Amino acid sequence: xxxxxxxxxPKESSEQLRARIPGWGVDLDPKDRPSVPRERRDLATGAHxxxxxxxxxxxPRERSIEHKFLTPVFGTSTPPSGVSGTLRRFxxxxxxxxxxxxxxxxxxxRVNAWEAHLGSFxxxxxxxxxxxxxxxxxxxxxxxxxxxxxxxADLAHQWMDPAIVAGPWILAGAAAVAxxxxxxxxxx
Amino acid sequence: MKAMVYRGPYKVRVEEKDIxxxxxxxxxIVRVSLAAICGSDLHLYHGMMPDTRxxxxxxHEFVGTVHEVGxxxxxxxxxxxxxxxxxxxxxxxxxxxxxxYSNCHNVNANATAVGGIYGYSHTCGGYxxxxxxxVRVPFADxxxxxxxxxxxxxxxxxxxxxxxxxxxxxxxxxxxxGDTVVVFGAGPVGLFAAKSSWLMGAGRxxxxxxxxxxxxxxxxxxxxxxxxxVEYDDIVVHxxxxxxxxxxxxxxxxxxxxxxxxLTQHVTSSQLKLxxxxxxxxxxxxxxxxxxxxxxxMGAYGPMFSAVKFGxxxxxxxxxxxxxxxxxxxxxxxxxxxxxxxxxxxxxxTHRIPLEHIAEGYHMFSAKLDGIIKPLIVxxxx
Numbered sequence: 001x002x003x004x005x006x007x008x009x010p011k012e013s014s015e016q017l018r019a020r021i022p023g024w025g026v027d028l029d030p031k032d033r034p035s036v037p038r039e040r041r042d043l044a045t046g047a048h049x050x051x052x053x054x055x056x057x058x059x060p061r062e063r064s065i066e067h068k069f070l071t072p073v074f075g076t077s078t079p080p081s082g083v084s085g086t087l088r089r090f091x092x093x094x095x096x097x098x099x100x101x102x103x104x105x106x107x108x109x110r111v112n113a114w115e116a117h118l119g120s121f122x123x124x125x126x127x128x129x130x131x132x133x134x135x136x137x138x139x140x141x142x143x144x145x146x147x148x149x150x151x152x153a154d155l156a157h158q159w160m161d162p163a164i165v166a167g168p169w170i171l172a173g174a175a176a177v178a179x180x181x182x183x184x185x186x187x188x
Numbered sequence: 189m190k191a192m193v194y195r196g197p198y199k200v201r202v203e204e205k206d207i208x209x210x211x212x213x214x215x216x217i218v219r220v221s222l223a224a225i226c227g228s229d230l231h232l233y234h235g236m237m238p239d240t241r242x243x244x245x246x247x248h249e250f251v252g253t254v255h256e257v258g259x260x261x262x263x264x265x266x267x268x269x270x271x272x273x274x275x276x277x278x279x280x281x282x283x284x285x286x287x288x289y290s291n292c293h294n295v296n297a298n299a300t301a302v303g304g305i306y307g308y309s310h311t312c313g314g315y316x317x318x319x320x321x322x323v324r325v326p327f328a329d330x331x332x333x334x335x336x337x338x339x340x341x342x343x344x345x346x347x348x349x350x351x352x353x354x355x356x357x358x359x360x361x362x363x364x365x366g367d368t369v370v371v372f373g374a375g376p377v378g379l380f381a382a383k384s385s386w387l388m389g390a391g392r393x394x395x396x397x398x399x400x401x402x403x404x405x406x407x408x409x410x411x412x413x414x415x416x417x418v419e420y421d422d423i424v425v426h427x428x429x430x431x432x433x434x435x436x437x438x439x440x441x442x443x444x445x446x447x448x449x450x451l452t453q454h455v456t457s458s459q460l461k462l463x464x465x466x467x468x469x470x471x472x473x474x475x476x477x478x479x480x481x482x483x484x485x486m487g488a489y490g491p492m493f494s495a496v497k498f499g500x501x502x503x504x505x506x507x508x509x510x511x512x513x514x515x516x517x518x519x520x521x522x523x524x525x526x527x528x529x530x531x532x533x534x535x536x537x538t539h540r541i542p543l544e545h546i547a548e549g550y551h552m553f554s555a556k557l558d559g560i561i562k563p564l565i566v567x568x569x570x
Contacts, residue, residue, distance in 0.1 A: 001432050008432040010366050010391030021386045021411050023530025027521075028365055028389035034521045035359045035514070039286040043517065046263055046329040047279030052294055053260070055212040062310075063297040073212055073278065073326050074297040075304070075314030078241040088239065088310075096301050102492050105238035105311075106461055113196030113235075116242040125203075132199040134551030141548070141557030151418045152556070153398040153448040157455075164459040 062092045084112035190568060191245045191320030192546045197235030198554075200547050205245070208316065208324035213260035216328035218270060222345045223318045223565040224249040225546075226274075227375045228488040230554050231445050232309060236461060237490055239298065239310040246307040247565070248274035249349045250318025251341055254328075263329045270332040271344040272325055273352070273515030276304030276315060279330035290512035295326065301491060303512065311491060319546060321567045333519060343526055345564065346376070346533035353513040354380025354442070355522060357486035358388055360509035361438035366391035370427060370436040370476055372469040374402035374414070376536055376562050377486050378442030382410035385438075387530060394436065396423060396472070398448060401559045409535055417449055417472075427476040435478030443469035444487025445494075453495065464492035471497045477506060485510035539563040 001008060010017075018024045030036045052072040059079050063070050080088040087108035094101035120127040130136065137143075147155060193203045208217055226249055232240050254268040264270065277284050277292035283303075284292050295304035296313040304326075307317015316323065325332060335344045354377045363369060369385040371378050374397035385393045395406040395414045403414040417423040428435060445465025446458050449472070457466035465487075473483045474497050483506055501508060525531045538561045541549040549563050 003433075007366075008368075008434060010368070012391070014365060014389070014391070017386070017391065023525060023528065024386050025365070025389040026525070026528075026530065027359075027384075027387045032521065033359045033388070034518050035287075035356055039288065041286060043287050045277075045279030045284055045289075047284070047327075048260075048262065048329065049280055052278050052280065052327070053213055061297055064299050066300040067297065071294050071297045073276075073295050073304075075310070075316070076211060077245070077314050077316040078243040078310075080241075084241075091239075092298075096299055096491065099492065102238045102490075109235060109238065109240055112242050116195060127195060127199070128201075129199070132195050132201045132547055134200075134547035134549070137548035137552045137557065138555075141552040141555075141560075143555070143557055146555070146557040146559070150400055151398065151416055153418050154556075157451060161459055164455055168460065 062089055064092065064096055066095050082112070082115050084108040084115055087111060189321040190543055191316070192247065192543065192565075194232065194240065194244050194246060195242055198233065200233065200246075200550055202544055202546060205320070207322045210256060210258045211324065212326060213258040214327050214329055215258040216254050216261060216264055216325045216332070217256040218250075218252040218272065218318075218323050218325050218332070219255045220250050220252040220318050220321060220323055220567050222251050222341050223247045223567070224345055224350075225319070225549055225553050225563045225565060226349055227377065228308075228444065230550075231465075231488060231490065233550050233554060234446065234458065236445055236458065236465070237309045237311060238492075241310060244307065244309070245316040245320050247317030247319030247323075248306040248308055249345055250306075250323065251335060251345045251348065252318070252323075255322060257328060261328045264332065269335045271335050271348055272306070272318070272332045274305055274349045275331070275512065275515055276306060276313060276326050277330060278327055287514060287517055288511070289514035289516060299491070305512075319543065319565050321543070331516065333516065336523060338527065339523070340534060342534035342537055342564065343532070346536070346562070347519065347522060347526070348515060349513070350376035350562070351380050351522060351531065351533045352515040352518040353377050353486055354382075355384040355518055356513040357381040357440050357442060357484045358384035360484035360511070361385070361388075361440055361482050362507070362509070363388040363390050363438055365389040367437040368392040368394070368431055369438045369440065370394040370396065370473070371412070371440045371442055372396050372447075372473055373442035373487065374399065374406045375442065378440070379406060379410050379536055379561075380531075380533075381440045381442050381486060382406060382412045383531060385440075386411065387525065394427075394430070399556055402561060405536065405561060423449075424472055424475040431478070435481060436476055437478060438482050438484065439473035439477040440484045441470045441473045441487045445489045447487070457494070464490035464494045467494045467496045474501050474504070474506065477504070479504040480506070482507040482509060486513075536562045537564055541565055543567045
């Protein structure tokens with residue numbers, strides 16, 4: 001079809017689609033769509049307060065500096081602790097608009113994982129990479145059959161993913177060793 | 189109680205934790221009878237979401253029975269069977285009072301750019317989630333609903349996120365009768381977005397993915413025309429070819445942060461975490477839709493920047509629409525659709541995994557093994 005004002009015709013008419021697909025067109029009228037219009041003031045939410053009662057802050061709670069105050073309700077899972085906790089508290093000095101906020105939090109996540117991993121060795125339940133990674137499901141879940149001969153896009157890079165993830169850590173470690181050696185030689 | 193616990197990227201295990209306590213007069217404690225792993229949980233599992241702490245319990249899709257209620261709770265009592273939307277919301281702030289429940293301003297101390305979500309990092313409020321035997325449910329008079337007597341529990345758990353999000357995504361596409369809709373991603377949200385597009389009168393629904401078994405599901409469950417992008421040199425050009433070089437009227441991104449199909453995007457986002465997500469599907473959506481068309485974004489992305497082809501969106505005069513789904517707002521209409529048989533959510537459930545084996549569930553879902561589409565988590569009876 002040349003570039004004209006016409007819209008390409010669907011392969012099937014509305015009548016054919018209505019006959020073939022259960023419920024076709026039942027929400028054709030935007031009035032039947034619950035999120036149209038986007039904002040509505042007539043919805044009953046169940047709230048029986050103008051502003052919610054405040055949850056008790058039993059331990060100091062970190063918060064975004066983009067908030068005027070600590071929200072009246074907040075999560076209490078896993079308060080910050082250790083080196084990662086110090087990093088997290090530092091990250092919350094920056095607004096959500098700053099990359100520093102998120103990059104420090106990501107770094108804290110990695111530090112937290114190592115803290116937990118090393119800490120587990122002095123606990124009654126050390127980390128078990130076999131059970132915690134769920135890798136045994138490669139057998140029960142047909143790992144080979146699920147991957148090969150299936151035209152999966154991720155197969156092209158799965159072999160290099162571990163190297164990509166480990167690469168920056170190995171390079172950073174090597175750089176640290178090189179710097180330490182250089183400093184050692186310089187002092188000597 | 190037993191609960192799934194995050195131990196670091198790609199590692200989870202089940203631990204004994206204390207049963208959560210009431211921390212606010214409008215809290216409820218819910219005993220979980222069924223939960224699910226969401227595709228977006230994999231972003232946490234892969235260490236992509238900032239402020240995901242070791243020890244946190246994930247899970248924002250769950251149903252159960254009310255175990256205990258706080259002193260101000262009026263609408264629920266112990267013993268009630270409830271379904272809980274993934275959004276935590278107060279019902280009274282500027283945003284909630286306008287129906288934008290996913291943007292509640294009173295529940296997430298850690299960030300203003302997102303509301304509260306169960307078990308979804310401290311960036312989403314620091315609440316433990318429902319992949320456990322018990323969970324704290326804030327604002328019990330606002331969030332949860334009683335599960336209708338006639339509704340199957342597996343249908344109910346899918347309505348807490350995947351069905352509602354897919355349905356919401358189709359609404360954001362502003363679909364008109366006869367429109368061509370292309371959905372990127374044949375996971376649970378993509379399947380429900382495709383199915384919902386028909387309810388809104390689409391004339392043609394196309395689904396793109398690279399997993400053949402999911403494309404098969406898109407054909408059988410969502411009546412969609414499907415294409416595996418691996419088979420095409422350039423999926424955008426193919427989309428143009430099959431739409432008479434005009435482009436689709438509506439494109440829906442139902443993939444999000446870990447989209448495959450571009451090595452540079454994959455390495456810089458999924459592996460090196462230098463982006464908030466790999467916007468491959470979003471960029472394909474922008475390029476596949478016609479000028480003046482609408483792109484609806486349902487895929488989850490992290491808070492960092494992503495390399496989105498914004499110039500193309502500007503120059504094509506696109507309407508970009510997106511949000512986390514305000515789940516409870518969708519329920520009355522979705523209940524009708526389920527009751528009328530237009531939607532059967534549990535048709536996409538492929539695996540039912542005991543909580544004790546959740547690590548295997550995460551690995552299988554992450555690696556896309558064994559034809560997995562939607563895994564449910566079954567807590568053991570206490």
